[in-house]
Amino acid sequence: xxxxxxxxxxxxxxxxxxxxxxxxxxxxxxxxxxxxxxxxxxxxxxxxxxxxxxxxxxxxxxxxxxxxxxxxxxxxxxxxxxxxxxxxxxxxxxxxxxxxxxxxxxxxxxxxxx
Amino acid sequence: xxxxxxxxxxxxxxxxxxxxxxxxxxxxxxxxxxxxxxxxxxxxxxxxxxxxxxxxxxxxxxxxxxxxxxxxxxxxxxxxxxxxxxxxxxxxxxxxxxxxxxxxxxxxxxxxxxx
Numbered sequence: 201x202x203x204x205x206x207x208x209x210x211x212x213x214x215x216x217x218x219x220x221x222x223x224x225x226x227x228x229x230x231x232x233x234x235x236x237x238x239x240x241x242x243x244x245x246x247x248x249x250x251x252x253x254x255x256x257x258x259x260x261x262x263x264x265x266x267x268x269x270x271x272x273x274x275x276x277x278x279x280x281x282x283x284x285x286x287x288x289x290x291x292x293x294x295x296x297x298x299x300x301x302x303x304x305x306x307x308x309x310x311x312x313x314x
Numbered sequence: 315x316x317x318x319x320x321x322x323x324x325x326x327x328x329x330x331x332x333x334x335x336x337x338x339x340x341x342x343x344x345x346x347x348x349x350x351x352x353x354x355x356x357x358x359x360x361x362x363x364x365x366x367x368x369x370x371x372x373x374x375x376x377x378x379x380x381x382x383x384x385x386x387x388x389x390x391x392x393x394x395x396x397x398x399x400x401x402x403x404x405x406x407x408x409x410x411x412x413x414x415x416x417x418x419x420x421x422x423x424x425x426x427x428x429x
Contacts, residue, residue, distance in 0.1 A: 204356075234417060243318070243405055243420035244357070251415055289357065300347060300409050300418050301370055304357040 202227045202294050206305035214313050219277035221308045223290035228268045231293040234302065235264050235275050238287045247288075248275070252295075280312045316340045318421035320406050326427045327396055335391045335424045337406030346389045347407040347418065348381065350374075357405070363389065364412065396428045 203226045213219060223233070232251050236244040248257045250266040250273065257264050261278040277284055287309045291302035319338045327333050339346050348360040361371040363381050380392045389408075393400055403423045409416045 232415070236420075241422075243320075243422040244407075244418075246417040246419065249415065249417045291357070300345065300407070300412055300416070301359050301362060301372075302349075302357075302418065303359070306356050 202230075202292060202303045204290060204292055204303050204305035206288075206290060206308050208308060209306065210309040210311075212311040212313060213280055215280060215282060217280055217312075219275075219280050219284065219310060219312075221275040221277075221288050221290075221310070223273040223275070223305055225271045225273075225292050225303075227294065228271055229295040230268065231295055233264075233266055233273050234291050234293070235262075235273075236289045236291065238289055238307065244289065280310075282312050282314050285310055285312050316342075318406055318408055318419050320404075320421035320424050322424060323422065324425045324427070326429065329398060329428055330395050333393050333396055333426065335393075335404050335406075335426070337389045337391075337421055338387050339389055339406065339408035340419055341387070343408035343410050343419070345369075345409045345412045345416075346381075346383070347409075348391045349405045349407060349420075350402040351405065351423075352399075352402040360391075360404075362412070369412070393426075396426075398428050401426055401428045 234249045235247040248264045250257045263276045287307040289307045291304040346363045351357045361375045362369045405423045406421045407418045
């Protein structure tokens with residue numbers, strides 16, 4: 201059974217510092233890995249999707265890498281801003297199941313201090 | 315930008331009552347999903363729906379749950395006889411395809427409180 205783990209559970213950094221968020225998964229047979237942002241009381245916003253054949257994806261200040269063989273993904277957020285404060289979730293789509301039947305990690309709660 | 319909308323934002327019900335949670339997916343999306351998040355726990359997959367039928371469901375999605383697309387725009391989740399442990403945030407989501415390059419778009423959720 202696929203397990204997704206995110207460490208650390210919480211992170212506090214001063215504004216301007218780069219953020220590094222980690223995600224690990226136990227079964228490398230995946231279609232894709234997705235990173236989401238969740239603000240308090242809100243839904244999940246899709247940030248990046250990395251297909252299993254890709255090594256990384258970039259969008260603005262965000263960069264996500266995927267090492268499928270070791271079961272790891274890292275989300276980098278450059279030059280963090282207070283508006284980046286949120287919970288970041290990673291999720292994997294298992295091979296052989298419905299493409300968006302996602303298994304989620306527990307999230308990393310990020311606080312960027314001005 | 316098009317978005318998934320969910321109503322109500324908060325629903326309080328008594329144990330044993332039926333509830334219907336409503337969602338309007340993004341109009342050109344073909345695949346629809348329900349996920350839930352119990353307070354302090356991970357987001358969990360409940361069910362996926364395509365072409366007017368369930369394509370996959372989790373162990374959580376037992377006979378107390380059902381989904382329906384009653385018209386061309388709404389997608390509903392019904393819980394027949396609610397239990398205390400059904401209290402959670404329920405998220406509707408949709409995607410264009412059910413493929414490896416089609417991201418999920420989530421609504422803001424319905425917070426269900428069963429008393």
